[in-house]
Amino acid sequence: MDNVFVYCEIEEGQVAEVSLELLSKGRFLADKLNCRLEAVVAGAGLKDVENQIFPFGADVIHVADDKRLAPYQTLPHSAIVSGLFRQEKPYVGLFGATPAGRDLAPRIASSMKCGLTADCTALEIGDHTENKTGKEYKNLLYQIRPAFGGNIIATIINPETRPQLATVREGVMKKEVFSAEHKGEVKRIDPNKWLNDEDFVVRIVERHIEKRKVNIKNAGIIVAGGYGVGSRENFSLLYDLAGVLGGEVAGSRAAVDGGFVEHERQVGQTGVTVRPKLYIACGISGQIQHRAGMDQSAIIISVNNDPEAPINRIADYTIIGDLTEIIPKMIKYYQKNTK
Secondary structure, three states: OOEEEEOOEEEOOEEEEEHHHHHHHHHHHHHHHOOOEEEEEEEEOOOHHHHHHHHOOOOEEEEEOHHHHHHOOOHHHHHHHHHHHHOOOOEEEEEEOOHHHHHHHHHHHHHEEEEEEEEEEEEEEEEEHHHHOOOOOEEEEEEEEEEOOOOOEEEEOOOOOOOOEEEEOOOOOOOOOOOOOOOOEEOOOHHOOOOHHHOOOOOOOOOOOOOOOOOOOOOOEEEEEEEOOOOOHHHHHHHHHHHHOOOOOEHHHHHHHOOOOOOHEEOOOOOOOOOEEEEEEOOOOOOHHOOOOOOOEEEEEEEOOOOOOOOHHHHOOOEEOOOOOOOOOHHHHHHHHHO
């Protein structure tokens, strides 16, 4: 009871990246709360799945292994996770903000009659005092996310009901191995304890999966463009620079909405969250919605003709000028000074 639970998604026998990221954050939260970190896995063919999860700090893994549980379906997975949560009474429950997580987490919140905060960008533990009553709450989950179109950062708490639920997008939390030697307890779940025939009224007849063509999340170098790039044709300069550097091209929402670059390359609050070693922001103003997706980059270079652009405040290096002149020079000098 009163532990931190992470729902782990399975993709072709592998634990999803977002779930491993949440386990890393869950380990941090559990240490702050002085409680256990527990993982929940439901699917088919889950033999030795614990070997993927234990290194990220889980103390207990609840495994529901049944051929009826793969691929993911709303009703059976909701029944199992809701039943487990009612039995174990977790203090915190974390889900990835994926299609499955966004489908499952609200159903768990409704079943448990508790609060849920979607698309969190940070999670912390802290206290709260109610202004009107003076009542004090200790060790609440601070669920932090942009609100009102990204114009403010809201800290949301759920003081009265449990568990405290949150969804988090892929790439927001840093994936870190807790210990390669860490081991815990595996608890096998009998799915029939919570499942009934009504949970299988929907049957998957055929399933097609298209592989992701663009993978900017794991790119070490990203050259990103905003509306200030000016046109789709000018974006070719970014592709040239990325090609020389061995990186990927990305764009802000404004660039995507302008038709300069494809949606799958969008970085920001409504796109992908990235943590490259080098992020070159070209013609990007740097509103909070975009910064939420890239401000953890190791080094940020801003190329902008506006000295007052918000992106310059978080950039490690700023180049003021016309990017159509600057980028060709960057390519030229990089080629000249590298072997």
